[in-house]
Amino acid sequence: MRPLFIAGNWKMNPSTSEAAVALAEAVKAGVGTSAEVRVAVCPPSVFLHHVDAVLSGSPIGLGAQNMHWKPDGAYTGELSGAMLQDIGCTHVILGHSERRHGLHETDAQINAKLHAAIGIGLIPIVCIGETLEERQADQTNDVVAGQMTGSLAGLSPEQMAGVVLAYEPVWAIGTGLTATPSQAQAVHEFIRDWLTSKFGEATAQRVVVQYGGSVKPDNAAELLGAPDIDGALVGGASLKAADFLGIVQAARDVTAKGKP
Ligand code: 13P
Numbered sequence: 001m002r003p004l005f006i007a008g009n010w011k012m013n014p015s016t017s018e019a020a021v022a023l024a025e026a027v028k029a030g031v032g033t034s035a036e037v038r039v040a041v042c043p044p045s046v047f048l049h050h051v052d053a054v055l056s057g058s059p060i061g062l063g064a065q066n067m068h069w070k071p072d073g074a075y076t077g078e079l080s081g082a083m084l085q086d087i088g089c090t091h092v093i094l095g096h097s098e099r100r101h102g103l104h105e106t107d108a109q110i111n112a113k114l115h116a117a118i119g120i121g122l123i124p125i126v127c128i129g130e131t132l133e134e135r136q137a138d139q140t141n142d143v144v145a146g147q148m149t150g151s152l153a154g155l156s157p158e159q160m161a162g163v164v165l166a167y168e169p170v171w172a173i174g175t176g177l178t179a180t181p182s183q184a185q186a187v188h189e190f191i192r193d194w195l196t197s198k199f200g201e202a203t204a205q206r207v208v209v210q211y212g213g214s215v216k217p218d219n220a221a222e223l224l225g226a227p228d229i230d231g232a233l234v235g236g237a238s239l240k241a242a243d244f245l246g247i248v249q250a251a252r253d254v255t256a257k258g259k260p
Helices: 017-031 045-055 083-087 106-122 132-136 138-151 157-161 181-199 199-208 219-222 241-257
Strands: 005-009 037-042 061-064 091-094 124-126 162-169 210-211 231-234
Touching: 005 157, 005 162, 005 210, 017 037, 017 045, 037 091, 045 061, 083 106, 083 138, 083 181, 091 106, 091 199, 106 124, 124 138, 124 181, 132 138, 138 181, 157 181, 157 199, 162 181, 181 199, 181 210, 181 219, 219 231, 219 241, 231 241
Parallel strands: 005 037, 005 231, 037 061, 061 091, 091 124, 124 162, 162 210, 210 231
Antiparallel strands: none
8 A cells, every 4th residue: 555645735824924833833743753644734935944943853744835947047936946945845736726727837837847856856746637617528537647748748657656646626626525535536546547558557556646625534534545545635624733633644544444
């Protein structure tokens, strides 16, 4: 069984460093020192430094929510992977749907960022997923395959094995609508088959594929119990320590029980 990985995407929250520190402290206390389920938090960039200080000595990873593909230069408003690493980041989310759709980020840009992240040793979490319109038009698999073809281009199998994918159906993000475990599993299985066809079975079996979209403590166990769902990328519920820790606990329970 692949180790489950629960990551909190705080998006543009909370509004103060004080609140970010308090949330990080509560998550750190609740996670403790057990590393059998991987855990990471991804605060806004301006709070990375504060949260890194809190997380010191804990197994919790620290992720940024975006990065530029260039190492330095005249890119106003951007941050390089090296800067993120310097401030303590171990992970970086790439290609979140709120950037793909809200800010027109393309697969080619995500691919460039991915190569840059891998090049300096950040663990990338690459997001993919269809809109409601695309699902209703029965295009889910085509959309997901297209996003993977573009954003994962040029990776070796070894590089691919270290990438985390997050399948986040856009219609399930922040809406309270969760994909059912069978809907999510069907797409995760498609993703695993696609990875097998491009990178080989051994690599595909190593890739951690998270599910994201209204994951909460009360639906986490069922989702995480599905054979190809290897974790969760959590938005809203990651802003309340008790809810996030409830999801981490669900992952621990699934890990203890094992999957079929
Ligand atoms: P919600 O959990 O708020 O639906 O957000 C999911 C998400 O976008 C995580 O990246």
